[in-house]
Amino acid sequence: MSANQAVRIGAEPSPLVRRLILGIIGAIFLIPVIAMIEFTFRNGLAGDYTTSHWAGLFSEDSARTYRGLYQAIGNSLVLAAVTVGIVLVLLLPTMVLVHMQFPRLKRTLEFICIIPITVPAIVLVVGLAPVYSVVVQVLGGSTWTLAFAYGITVLPYAYRAIQGNLDAIPVKTLSEAASTLGAGWMTVLWQVLLPNLRRGVLAASFISIAVVLGEFTIASLLNRRNLQTALLQVSQSDPWVAVIFALAALALAFVLLLIIGRLGSATPSRRKS
Amino acid sequence: MSLATAPAPEQDGVELTARHHPRVALAKPSNRRRRLAYAGLTPFAVYVLIFLALPTVLAVVTGFFSDDGSLTFENITGLFTPTILATFGGSFWLSGITAVIGAVVGALICYAMLGTKVGGLLRTIIESAASVLAQFGGVMLAFAFIATIGVQGLITVILRDSFGIDIFADGVWLYQVPGLILPYVYFQVPLMVITFLPALTALRPQWAEASATLGGTRFAYWRHIAAPVLAPAFLGSLLLLFANAFSSFATAAALISQGSQIVPLQIRSALVSETVLGRENMAGALALGMIVVMVVVMWAYSVLQARTSRWQK
Numbered sequence: 001m002s003a004n005q006a007v008r009i010g011a012e013p014s015p016l017v018r019r020l021i022l023g024i025i026g027a028i029f030l031i032p033v034i035a036m037i038e039f040t041f042r043n044g045l046a047g048d049y050t051t052s053h054w055a056g057l058f059s060e061d062s063a064r065t066y067r068g069l070y071q072a073i074g075n076s077l078v079l080a081a082v083t084v085g086i087v088l089v090l091l092l093p094t095m096v097l098v099h100m101q102f103p104r105l106k107r108t109l110e111f112i113c114i115i116p117i118t119v120p121a122i123v124l125v126v127g128l129a130p131v132y133s134v135v136v137q138v139l140g141g142s143t144w145t146l147a148f149a150y151g152i153t154v155l156p157y158a159y160r161a162i163q164g165n166l167d168a169i170p171v172k173t174l175s176e177a178a179s180t181l182g183a184g185w186m187t188v189l190w191q192v193l194l195p196n197l198r199r200g201v202l203a204a205s206f207i208s209i210a211v212v213l214g215e216f217t218i219a220s221l222l223n224r225r226n227l228q229t230a231l232l233q234v235s236q237s238d239p240w241v242a243v244i245f246a247l248a249a250l251a252l253a254f255v256l257l258l259i260i261g262r263l264g265s266a267t268p269s270r271r272k273s
Numbered sequence: 274m275s276l277a278t279a280p281a282p283e284q285d286g287v288e289l290t291a292r293h294h295p296r297v298a299l300a301k302p303s304n305r306r307r308r309l310a311y312a313g314l315t316p317f318a319v320y321v322l323i324f325l326a327l328p329t330v331l332a333v334v335t336g337f338f339s340d341d342g343s344l345t346f347e348n349i350t351g352l353f354t355p356t357i358l359a360t361f362g363g364s365f366w367l368s369g370i371t372a373v374i375g376a377v378v379g380a381l382i383c384y385a386m387l388g389t390k391v392g393g394l395l396r397t398i399i400e401s402a403a404s405v406l407a408q409f410g411g412v413m414l415a416f417a418f419i420a421t422i423g424v425q426g427l428i429t430v431i432l433r434d435s436f437g438i439d440i441f442a443d444g445v446w447l448y449q450v451p452g453l454i455l456p457y458v459y460f461q462v463p464l465m466v467i468t469f470l471p472a473l474t475a476l477r478p479q480w481a482e483a484s485a486t487l488g489g490t491r492f493a494y495w496r497h498i499a500a501p502v503l504a505p506a507f508l509g510s511l512l513l514l515f516a517n518a519f520s521s522f523a524t525a526a527a528l529i530s531q532g533s534q535i536v537p538l539q540i541r542s543a544l545v546s547e548t549v550l551g552r553e554n555m556a557g558a559l560a561l562g563m564i565v566v567m568v569v570v571m572w573a574y575s576v577l578q579a580r581t582s583r584w585q586k
Contacts, residue, residue: 123563
């Protein structure tokens with residue numbers, strides 16, 4: 001059925017209707033982003049514009065003035081790295097193992113990984129408080145320990161990204177072919193399966209980074225400093241800089257998710273890599 | 274796998290092979306290998322037990338204990354006091370209204386995208402934008418709306434200076450529950466696009482064709498064919514949006530610093546000041562209440578999702 005016909009019988013909107021709907025809603029959704037950008041150039045309540053907020057950020061004392069904020073960004077980056085580590089070291093091997101050896105446990109694993117949607121962060125944090133009072137005694141009170149909680153928060157996203165990739169490759173055929181050729185279990189995992197799971201693993205890592213950089217609930221209620229809690233604090237004294245950093249974080253998230261989108265839509269190339 | 278399909282070595286040969294190829298010897302007793310594989314599941318299982326199962330149980334169980342550690346139902350009955358019921362009411366109202374707006378607007382976007390190429394430019398842009406904005410929760414979203422419709426926000430000022438409309442004529446509502454509606458809709462609509470688009474694109478052109486061939490009008494097609502097929506997916510997405518708003522905390526926490534008009538904020542005040550309504554461990558009871566709501570909603574969602582997948586192939 002041609003597109004024209006689909007429009008005529010009403011199965012699809014006409015190009016004009018499509019452009020109208022997407023144009024109007026898109027414009028409305030752009031307003032808050034534009035308002036944020038406009039805000040960063042405001043000169044207090046004076047009503048005129050200034051570039052001093054941006055300039056202040058790139059000036060020499062910037063590192064001193066916004067030390068707390070930069071520290072918090074550092075904390076968030078460490079948290080993102082450790083969380084990705086948890087996904088790669090704990091979740092990924094478990095998923096491959098279940099896929100290959102325990103297909104009957106697949107539903108159970110899926111169920112576990114989706115629980116954090118039903119038990120949201122604000123509920124989890126109530127029980128995490130006593131757990132972390134023990135964690136602090138064992139591992140100390142450094143911020144990176146928060147990544148254990150974030151590993152749970154990102155489970156549904158990371159699981160979906162990796163599982164999609166696992167389902168798309170012939171794991172059984174690949175591993176059997178490899179073991180027929182004399183490869184051990186580790187070789188199968190490292191040299192045969194992982195390269196094929198690259199896209200899923202990358203997508204899982206990026207979505208984990210995006211989620212961790214945006215996390216506020218757990219950090220705030222366990223009194224830790226990460227990017228988001230620091231932003232809220234800074235916004236009380238210097239809202240302009242807080243908004244500039246929020247825009248930067250948003251841009252970074254956009255890039256990360258755009259890459260995930262590309263990873264997802266790109267057809268796996270069979271050419272030499 | 275290779276173990277099951279590999280021909281069993283003859284009894285006599287076992288010892289010999291075992292001595293020369295240790296790996297074969299290790300692989301031979303298949304339950305030993307299996308035990309090893311089970312051991313491979315342990316690290317993840319332990320992690321999930323400590324950081325997911327334990328906190329969830331603790332969150333719920335603390336609601337049943339008083340501060341001195343004795344068993345009590347006071348916190349649970351405390352859920353049914355007018356104040357707490359009102360917060361649950363506030364949460365239901367906010368989640369319901371933003372879910373409905375988000376679902377309708379999101380479905381409209383999905384409709385507009387019918388007939389666009391999968392993997393095409395327009396589609397990729399909208400899908401990426403939707404996944405970013407659905408993640409764009411929290412503190413940054415609060416900033417965005419303060420810059421937009423805050424007291425000195427861009428839109429507030431334009432409306433006031435150019436059109437003489439004062440959106441805060443009846444008082445500043447941005448820092449109260451009604452002020453959460455617009456920010457919440459801002460992440461609800463993209464989530465709707467993500468969850469509902471697969472269902473809408475699963476509508477087969479042949480159905481519209483068949484309907485038209487039989488003399489069906491545009492309206493008849495949408496009323497009698499598309500609507501019944503899409504209904505479970507639409508309702509399922511609506512529930513997911515409800516759950517999404519019901520459980521979100523950061524935006525509300527950043528905008529509303531005083532009062533606890535919705536459940537997540539009530540949990541915050543119960544955790545931060547330990548004397549909410551004179552009851553300790555109230556956070557646990559509130560968490561239990563939230564979990565009950567979330568379990569019911571997500572269960573209904575999975576039922577509807579199962580019905581939806583019938584049409585998606």
